[in-house]
Amino acid sequence: MTxxxxxxxxxxxxxxxxxxxxxxxxxxxxxxLTTRALGTWAVxxxxxxxxxxxxxxxxxxxxxxxxxxxxxxIAGDLGIRLNFYMDVYGGGSSSEALIGLAxxxxxxxxxxxxxxxxSMNGYSxxxxxxxxxxAAAPIGGDxxxxxxxxxxxxxxxxxxxxxxxxxxxxxxxEQVAMVKVIHSEHASNNPxxxxxxxxxxxxxxxxxxxxxxxxxxxxxxxTDNATAVIVTRAERAYDYRNTPARILAVAxxxxxxxxxxxxxxxxxxxxxxxxxxxxxWPNAGVxxxxxxxxxxxxxxxxxxxxxxxxYGFCKKGEGxxxxxxxxxxxxxxxxxxxxxxxxxxxxxxxMNMIIENVRQLRGxxxxxxxxxxxxxxxxTYDYSGGACRQVRDxxxxxxxxxxxxxxxxxxxxxxx
Amino acid sequence: xxxGEYRGxxxxxxxxxxxxxxxxxxxxxxxxxxxxxxxxxxxxxPPGTACPWCQNREFEWTPVxxxxxxxxxxxxxQAIQTxxxxxxxxxxxxVDLDTQKGEPSEHEALRVAGNLVTPDxxxxxxxxxxxxxxxSRMRMVFADVSEGLALPMWTLDEDAEQPENPWRYPQEYNxx
Numbered sequence: 001m002t003x004x005x006x007x008x009x010x011x012x013x014x015x016x017x018x019x020x021x022x023x024x025x026x027x028x029x030x031x032x033l034t035t036r037a038l039g040t041w042a043v044x045x046x047x048x049x050x051x052x053x054x055x056x057x058x059x060x061x062x063x064x065x066x067x068x069x070x071x072x073x074i075a076g077d078l079g080i081r082l083n084f085y086m087d088v089y090g091g092g093s094s095s096e097a098l099i100g101l102a103x104x105x106x107x108x109x110x111x112x113x114x115x116x117x118x119s120m121n122g123y124s125x126x127x128x129x130x131x132x133x134x135a136a137a138p139i140g141g142d143x144x145x146x147x148x149x150x151x152x153x154x155x156x157x158x159x160x161x162x163x164x165x166x167x168x169x170x171x172x173x174e175q176v177a178m179v180k181v182i183h184s185e186h187a188s189n190n191p192x193x194x195x196x197x198x199x200x201x202x203x204x205x206x207x208x209x210x211x212x213x214x215x216x217x218x219x220x221x222x223t224d225n226a227t228a229v230i231v232t233r234a235e236r237a238y239d240y241r242n243t244p245a246r247i248l249a250v251a252x253x254x255x256x257x258x259x260x261x262x263x264x265x266x267x268x269x270x271x272x273x274x275x276x277x278x279x280x281w282p283n284a285g286v287x288x289x290x291x292x293x294x295x296x297x298x299x300x301x302x303x304x305x306x307x308x309x310x311y312g313f314c315k316k317g318e319g320x321x322x323x324x325x326x327x328x329x330x331x332x333x334x335x336x337x338x339x340x341x342x343x344x345x346x347x348x349x350x351m352n353m354i355i356e357n358v359r360q361l362r363g364x365x366x367x368x369x370x371x372x373x374x375x376x377x378x379x380t381y382d383y384s385g386g387a388c389r390q391v392r393d394x395x396x397x398x399x400x401x402x403x404x405x406x407x408x409x410x411x412x413x414x415x416x
Numbered sequence: 417x418x419x420g421e422y423r424g425x426x427x428x429x430x431x432x433x434x435x436x437x438x439x440x441x442x443x444x445x446x447x448x449x450x451x452x453x454x455x456x457x458x459x460x461x462p463p464g465t466a467c468p469w470c471q472n473r474e475f476e477w478t479p480v481x482x483x484x485x486x487x488x489x490x491x492x493x494q495a496i497q498t499x500x501x502x503x504x505x506x507x508x509x510x511v512d513l514d515t516q517k518g519e520p521s522e523h524e525a526l527r528v529a530g531n532l533v534t535p536d537x538x539x540x541x542x543x544x545x546x547x548x549x550x551x552s553r554m555r556m557v558f559a560d561v562s563e564g565l566a567l568p569m570w571t572l573d574e575d576a577e578q579p580e581n582p583w584r585y586p587q588e589y590n591x592x
Binding site: 140149156161205263266 | 422423425426427428429430433436440461462464468487488489490491492493494495496497500505506508510523524525526527529530531550561567583585586587589590
């Protein structure tokens, strides 16, 4: 426990807020829908999950890279009158940060219940890699220090950090490939996952090289989808249909020094988690050993490893051992991304990992286990392919959100 | 306004972006300069609007010896931009300049990005890519784009002692 460490934020909000509803669209490539229609679909599903009427939702937030539809359009479609909304620019790491800001908005008395959503046609409209229309746009100012070197996409940008970790600590391609292997196992038990096939280390290492050290299968899938979560005060949270997930702490867009060019302030194989850990653990009042399951962002296999290491789930430099040891597997000590994550389920900038952890804490993930006559899953805890993915006794979860090596967010939740 | 086409990209720097106009302007003269804080005397990269260590906004463009050691790299095998495809695999190098390395704190350095190129500025062929890794000694050359605009690039420093086996990613792909 590290709760005796001075926190940088007040602890009095610990456990005072909860996620009462989660929802998503299907994960597809080629949704044939607008981000407005996708967003409405996901928010509606989250409201049905909570059993909350439109009259009791009065706040809405979203984030995008100018590839979404603003909150007022979604709210209008669903007959929600807003007392507060905020649509911000951002990608990965925004999910946890916006949940923190939603708590702030409620705490300030601006509204009572906030939907946070992310809607994106990440495959059929705006692709993260900067291909298509974005690649043809003029390059000006600070981007002239990067783009003309053929240094554009997330994988290209992060590759020197990943490579240096291998140099500094002897991390091997085989170790890191295990992140994909394990997430593919989890996805094979997730009916929603875009890629459900179980893969091997050889599958990863034999897939084509994109940018060293990233093979194709070290990189996440790009999909079209929307995702939503509903945040309200803990004392209200029990008025709704499902067991709430209580929020112990959040950290939002914490940065390393000099993220204008991440490499100036080393060690470059250290990520923002190094700084986040000093906020999230004291504020949550728990430590790594208390966490039952993690949702470590997996835009790339390396991303998961670097974060778990810098948050203190293992010693610095031992991330390769951690991710290849079996700890992260279903049935292991601390499963990671039990939905299959961005590598296999779909790409939603971290939101699907929060949704998954909420369902895990409820004990109600949607796997292939049979349901009883009330529609409740009768979990078998058989983690072979096409079976169960519910974690036994899932009481405390952590999300580790990532924007880039230098910026990240986090949230710790407990079973309500 | 410095602008020009480079490998199919339209590069353009606004006149009000004085720091970048000056930086790339010196590069166009094949004269590598960085901003030196008039107060604490530290150099900074990339160009910025204040000193990250003492917050002073005043600086002088100062000539810097453009040699250093590869700190890390990316090696792109599947290029996004069309005009890079015929040159894949190409390297993106992060080079620690000898100047100010380990200052003002142990893990800081002026880490200057650039592609691996031949001495005459062409993107490196595969047999050259294979020779370069973490620890390789580099010197800067420039890729001319237009009047007032050139890009820093890195080539192997022929005058320096090279490590016998610079560290490279352990798996080869298509022979590289």
